[in-house]
Amino acid sequence: xxxxxxxxxxxxxxxxxxxxxxxxxxxxxxxxxxxxxxxxxxxxxxxxxxxxxxxxxxxxxxxxxxxxxxxxxxxxxxxxxxxxxxxxxxxxxxxxxxxxxxxxxxxxxxxx
Amino acid sequence: xxxxxxxxxxxxxxxxxxxxxxxxxxxxxxxxxxxxxxxxxxxxxxxxxxxxxxxxxxxxxxxxxxxxxxxxxxxxxxxxxxxxxxxxxxxxxxxxxxxxxxxxxxxxxxxxxx
Numbered sequence: 749x750x751x752x753x754x755x756x757x758x759x760x761x762x763x764x765x766x767x768x769x770x771x772x773x774x775x776x777x778x779x780x781x782x783x784x785x786x787x788x789x790x791x792x793x794x795x796x797x798x799x800x801x802x803x804x805x806x807x808x809x810x811x812x813x814x815x816x817x818x819x820x821x822x823x824x825x826x827x828x829x830x831x832x833x834x835x836x837x838x839x840x841x842x843x844x845x846x847x848x849x850x851x852x853x854x855x856x857x858x859x860x
Numbered sequence: 861x862x863x864x865x866x867x868x869x870x871x872x873x874x875x876x877x878x879x880x881x882x883x884x885x886x887x888x889x890x891x892x893x894x895x896x897x898x899x900x901x902x903x904x905x906x907x908x909x910x911x912x913x914x915x916x917x918x919x920x921x922x923x924x925x926x927x928x929x930x931x932x933x934x935x936x937x938x939x940x941x942x943x944x945x946x947x948x949x950x951x952x953x954x955x956x957x958x959x960x961x962x963x964x965x966x967x968x969x970x971x972x973x974x
Contacts, residue, residue: 782962791866791953791967792904837903846892848955848963850903 750775750842754851761828762859769823769854771838776816779843783812783823786835786853795836796823800843828858861887864956866966873944874974881939881969883954889934890956894963895927898951910937944973 751774761767771781780799784792796805796812798821804813809826821838835855839848863886873879883893892911896904908929910916916929926948928940937956941948949972955963 780962784965789951789968789970792955792965794962794964797962839904846894846909846957847906848894848904850905852901852903 750778750840750849752838752840752849752851754836754838754854756854757852758855758857760857760859763828763830765828765858766824766826767828767856769825769836769838769856771821771823771851773819773821773840773849775840775842776819777843778816779841779845781812781814781821782839782841782848783810783821784837784839786837788835792837825856828856830858830860832856832858862958862964863887864890864954864964864966866952866954866969868969869967870970870972872972872974875945876943878940878942879944879971881941881952881954881971883937883939883956883966885935885956885958885964888956888958890937890958891934892957893931893937894955894957895929895937895939896953896955898953898968904953907939941971944971946973949973 782797783795798814811824814821835853837853839850867882895907907922908916908918910931918924931937953968955965
């Protein structure tokens with residue numbers, strides 16, 4: 749059974765810092781991995797989707813990597829801004845399944 | 861593209877009543893729709909998977925007679941919480957797939973049972 753863990757659970761940084769959020773998964777037979785952003789009381793916004801054949805994806809200040817052999821993914825946020833404050837969730841799609849397994853998220857606070 | 865809506869965004873109901881939540885894919889036909897619930901400070905937990913015209917597949921521990929799912933068309937799925945109790949209060953989120961490996965999420969519905 750796939751389990752997804754995110755560390756740290758919460759992170760507070762000053763504006764402008766570069767930061768890394770971590771996601772680990774137990775089963776390397778992962779089809780893809782997706783990073784989401786969730787604002788308080790809101791739904792999920794998809795940030796980046798990394799297919800199993802890919803190693804990373806980039807969108808603006810965001811870069812996500814996937815290392816299936818070590819069971820890890822990272823989300824790198826460059827030059828953080830207060831508007832980046834949110835909870836970031838990673839989720840893995842198991843091969844042969846339609847089910848996404850989510851981590852508990854990392855709550856990010858970027859202080860002005 | 862790939863927008864998913866949910867209605868209502870918030871609902872308060874009395875214990876023992878039923879509540880229906882709608883999930884629509886606005887600009888695409890969804891092969892599959894998913895229903896999740898999220899408790900405070902917890903992650904999303906999959907409740908059920910539904911395909912148009914067939915019965916939903918429920919995750920272990922989810923009561924199918926309590927959480928009724930109807931997937932009447934390729935753009936609409938509904939979740940009805942029957943005989944709601946305070947412990948059913950939660951944030952319910954749906955998602956829909958356009959292609960097999962990417963899910964698009966709705967904005968969620970906050971259910972409060974008094």
